Amino acid sequence: MTEQVKVNLLGLSRNQMEAFFTAMGEKAFRATQVMKWIYQEGVDDFDAMTNLSKALRDGLKEVAEITLPEVVQDHPSSDGTRKWLLKVDEVNHIEMVFIPEAERNTLCVSSQVGCTLACSFCSTARQGFNRNLTTAEIVGQIALAARIIGLPENKGDRIITNVVLMGMGEPLLNLENVAPALELMQDDLAFGISKRRVTVSTAGVVPGIDELRELSDVSLAVSLHAPNDELRDQLVPINKKYPIRELMAACKRYVAGKPHRRVTFEYVMLAGVNDSDEHARQLVKLLRAVPSKVNLIPFNPFPNAPYECSSNNRINAFREIIMQAGIITVTRKTRGEDIAAACGQLAGKVKDRTRRSERFEVKAVTKDNNDKEKIAS
Numbered sequence: 001m002t003e004q005v006k007v008n009l010l011g012l013s014r015n016q017m018e019a020f021f022t023a024m025g026e027k028a029f030r031a032t033q034v035m036k037w038i039y040q041e042g043v044d045d046f047d048a049m050t051n052l053s054k055a056l057r058d059g060l061k062e063v064a065e066i067t068l069p070e071v072v073q074d075h076p077s078s079d080g081t082r083k084w085l086l087k088v089d090e091v092n093h094i095e096m097v098f099i100p101e102a103e104r105n106t107l108c109v110s111s112q113v114g115c116t117l118a119c120s121f122c123s124t125a126r127q128g129f130n131r132n133l134t135t136a137e138i139v140g141q142i143a144l145a146a147r148i149i150g151l152p153e154n155k156g157d158r159i160i161t162n163v164v165l166m167g168m169g170e171p172l173l174n175l176e177n178v179a180p181a182l183e184l185m186q187d188d189l190a191f192g193i194s195k196r197r198v199t200v201s202t203a204g205v206v207p208g209i210d211e212l213r214e215l216s217d218v219s220l221a222v223s224l225h226a227p228n229d230e231l232r233d234q235l236v237p238i239n240k241k242y243p244i245r246e247l248m249a250a251c252k253r254y255v256a257g258k259p260h261r262r263v264t265f266e267y268v269m270l271a272g273v274n275d276s277d278e279h280a281r282q283l284v285k286l287l288r289a290v291p292s293k294v295n296l297i298p299f300n301p302f303p304n305a306p307y308e309c310s311s312n313n314r315i316n317a318f319r320e321i322i323m324q325a326g327i328i329t330v331t332r333k334t335r336g337e338d339i340a341a342a343c344g345q346l347a348g349k350v351k352d353r354t355r356r357s358e359r360f361e362v363k364a365v366t367k368d369n370n371d372k373e374k375i376a377s
């Protein structure tokens with residue numbers, strides 16, 4: 001006899017939760033009660049939900065569960081950043097990062113197990129790809145972090161003030177599960193985070209940008225990293241499918257009719273690759289048509305990385321050119337580098353069904369052997 005698959009309530013939006021209880025023969029307000037227990041009280045034991053009848057509690061145990069990802073490793077950084085390796089199934093693990101600051105506490109969550117996009121400067125890309133995360137697995141990261149860090153005594157406060165989907169994966173290739181997760185992030189019965197404090201990052205999936213605009217109104221960040229197609233084709237291969245001209249048009253559509261909204265463009269600084277004065281001038285010309293903010297990201301190294309980070313002087317000169325054009329530009333402070341939690345360093349443990357990780361391993365071994373031969377000679 002097949003065991004009944006239980007519904008993970010973390011994956012249900014408020015409307016879906018109400019429909020779930022209605023289908024059980026209960027009043028819709030039970031959804032409000034249970035969501036408060038899960039998200040405001042941090043409770044995942046139905047027996048502890050004391051304002052539910054015993055019959056309902058027993059019924060829930062038969063058909064539902066509240067299951068969070070499992071912490072496998074917990075890495076605290078010397079700068080206060082904290083990274084967790086989380087088990088999502090028997091063979092796959094993802095990573096999640098908490099970044100505390102004076103005026104905000106940001107949680108960086110993953111949307112996929114691995115990534116399909118193969119950006120050349122990103123450690124996650126080398127792990128290959130296995131599957132999309134479910135809504136419950138995305139929301140579960142936030143719920144888990146809130147419980148580890150500590151729920152506030154005043155339920156109106158928020159320990160996690162910002163959420164960025166900048167962890168493992170391309171969120172816009174998993175919108176089916178990301179969109180309801182975004183809804184829960186903003187729901188006052190769940191995490192109650194302002195739409196401006198929720199950011200979805202994309203490497204440039206143009207149809208996904210347009211679809212996201214219809215589904216949500218969160219902040220958009222674009223991993224640009226190059227000001228022309230020839231260079232971006234090398235760094236961000238999806239550019240061959242959605243070139244810069246199409247990407248910029250989609251970004252312009254995303255903020256159309258939204259006064260004071262900007263698209264944040266992420267730009268990793270790679271020494272001798274994309275960091276010249278001419279690259280900066282090309283970037284200025286490219287961004288003039290889109291309300292923009294630029295985040296310059298010092299490249300964070302990982303084993304066998306093919307790049308080096310631009311010098312501080314080069315980054316400062318690059319930033320000055322963009323700022324003189326009137327575009328808000330900041331250099332992102334590297335956080336969690338000592339625990340490989342910085343931008344582009346998240347790896348997790350992926351059962352790669354693309355076999356990309358094997359190809360990178362072969363390249364790394366070949367390079368190592370060639371280096372040893374050069375030293376020996």
